[in-house]
Amino acid sequence: MIPINRVKKNILSLIITLLIILGHGLAFALETQLVDGIDSQPTPKNEIPIFGQSLFQGTFKDQPFNGFNPDYRITVGDQINLQLWGAYSFSATLTVDPKGNIFVPEVGPVHVAGVQNGDLNNFVLRHVKRVFKNNVQAYANLEASQPVKVFVTGYVNNPGLFNGFSSDSILYYLDSAEGISSQSGSFVDIKIIRRDKIIQEINLYSFIVDGIMPAVQLRNGDVIVVGGKKGFVTVKGAVQQSAQLEFIGPYTQLGEMLLVIKPDPLANFARITQVVDGVKQASYQPLTNAMTTRLYPGAIVELVRDNDIHSISVIVSGELDGPATYVLPYGATLEMLMTKLKFRENADQNSIQLYRKSVAEKQQVALDRSLDALQMEVLTRQPKTDLEKDAQKDNALMIQNFIKKARRVIPKGQVVIANNPDAGKMLLEDGDEITVPLKTSTISIVGEVIFPTSLVYHKKYTLEDYIELAGGFANNANRNELIILHLDGTITRVHDRDFDNKLGNRLRPGDEIMVMPKINSSELQVTKDVTEILYRIAVGTAAILSF
Known part of the structure; x- marks a missing residue:
């Protein structure tokens, strides 16, 4: 017969044990609810998802691979x-x-x-x-197949040693480790290590996009290592799925990223914002041109349909504090941008320069048209005598060399906004560039002078004084007229009768005195055409092309 005291003692121990178990169960339940609550937090609506982050949701670990492909090699334990x-x-x-x-x-x-x-x-x-x-x-x-134990480590959510079979894919083991860390893990840098040697490198983008997964036969003690997150770019807008995309190397190209994230069939422009060598840059260009654009870590690419533009990017530089790029609503004016700029103390706000791609393209078209006309004029002129024939041959060679050089110049596309009370109402275009120059006290003299240079501005100096300080006219100089290019993009043409006169406000600090070349041609029409082209190049590129 069992003593009553022993029975009471056993019952008391049983109650204490049950309480401990229930207590652990309650704690476990509370802990599970807390973890579930954390894990189930939704991704913020404005956050661009990481490409591939939804791959590991228990689907692979819950379905171990029981079949065997024909290439599977029999191993010990099978x-x-x-x-x-x-x-x-x-x-x-x-x-x-x-x-x-x-x-x-x-x-x-x-x-x-x-x-x-x-x-x-x-x-x-x-x-x-x-x-x-x-x-x-x-x-x-x-x-x-042989049961194996495989280590999964690196940037995964739950690293450890996991049971499986040698026929299971690495997706099974990665999923068993609760997947790759979306914040710090890499989807393109996964290695399988066996006895301290890398036997396979895997890029999961190949599996996600094309269904390609290397058939690796795992063994006991193999290690799957997930590397750290590489450089990434964000692709959004007119694409099948907005996402952050990884790449290996110092940079990638937009075309490579669009092999992973497919563009909308109607997407035809790309807006690219990125930091290059510490400077924030923005560009807006046709998608066909943007495919080979280098993208650096952190770049943001937005594909758009040209009839779907809601914002524009404007680049600013010079004597300013603040961002190098401003994103403004479509239809923004110059005045709207000016209210956002923070000028430095020495900024010349009266000489703000605006450069526009569409204007540069029009300048280029006009220049090419003039060059085509000049070339046609030279090639089709019929000489009347043998003397004219020899002269025309030399003249044609000279003009052809000039045309060849002129076709290499690139207009800057400056829009003159000075002295215009309505300039603030002007609509800005995507890709516009605003430059705020530094207040200066120098005058530059370039072109056909002996020593092209910069000189300290003196209000009592005449053009003749500046020319003398630059060593005087070169032999090929046009001594009849000079061009003064002002910082704000306006120009002044000065004839020789005013070279020795004080010009007052017509010559200001920061100006550039341009001495044009003389046209040595016996044909009046050719001289006129070349002169027009020279002036167009000087104004459009702020440079003198020698003849």
Whole structure:
């Protein structure tokens, strides 16, 4: 008979144990609710998702791979179902021993390690036929692969050692580790290490986009290492799926990123904002041109349909504090931008310069048209005498050399906004560039002078004084007229009768005195055409092209 005190003592111990278990259960339940609450937090609506982050949601770890592809190679620990029938009968599941063999009765050990699964049946049958010449058939198939334990480490959510089979893919093991860390893990830098050697490198983008996954046969002790997050760019707008995309290397190209994130069929322009060498840059260009654009880590690319533009990017530089790029609503005016700019103390606010791509393109078209006309004029002129023929030949050669050089110049596309009370109402265009120059006290003199240079501005100096300080006119100088290019983009043409006069406000600090070349041509029309082109180049590029 059991003593009453012992019964009471056992009951008391049981109650205490149950309380402990219930307490642990309650704590576990509370902890689980807390974890579930954290894990189930939705991604902020404005946050661009990381490409591939939805890949690991338990789908792979809950479905281990039980089938075997034909290329799977038999390894130690695999289980092979073998059946013999006919004159001799046998049926059993055989395990591949540490030497890589299975033992077949009456036949002996058969070394199957390394044999491809697709060849296994014929391989075993050939060995059986060496003993049983007739009336015995064999059927061998892989029933189960070797159980293995694989380490998963690096930038995963739950690193550890996980059970599986050698036939399971790395997706099974990554999913078992609760997937790649979306904040710090890489989807393009995954390595499988065996005995301190890398046996496979895997880029999951190939699997996500094209369904390509290397067939790696894992072994006990293999290590799957997920590298740290690489450089990434953000692609959004008119694409099939906005996302942050990784790349390996110092930069990538937009075309490579669009192989992963497919663009909308109607997307035809790209707005690219990025920091290059510490300077924030923005561009807006046709998609066909942007495909080879270099993208650096942190770049933001927005694909747009040209009838779908809601904002523009304007680049600012010079004597300013603040951002190098302003994103403004479509239809923004120059005045709206000016209210956002923070000018430095020495900024010349009266000489703000605006450069526009569309204006540069029009200047280029006009220049090319003039050059085409000049070329036609020279090539089609018919000489009347042998003397004219020789002169025209030399003249044509000279003009052709000039045209060749002129076609290489690139207009700057400056829009003159000075002295215009309505300039603030002007609509800005995407890609406009605003430059605020520094207040200066110098005058530059360029072109056909002996020593092109910059000189300190003196209000009492005349043009003749500045020319003398630059060494005087060169032999090929046009001494009849000079051009003064002001910082604000306006120009002043001064004839020789005013060279020795004080110009007052017509010559200001920061101006550029441009001495044009003299046209040495015997043909009046050619001289006129070349002069027009020279002046167009000087004003459009702020440079003198020698003739």
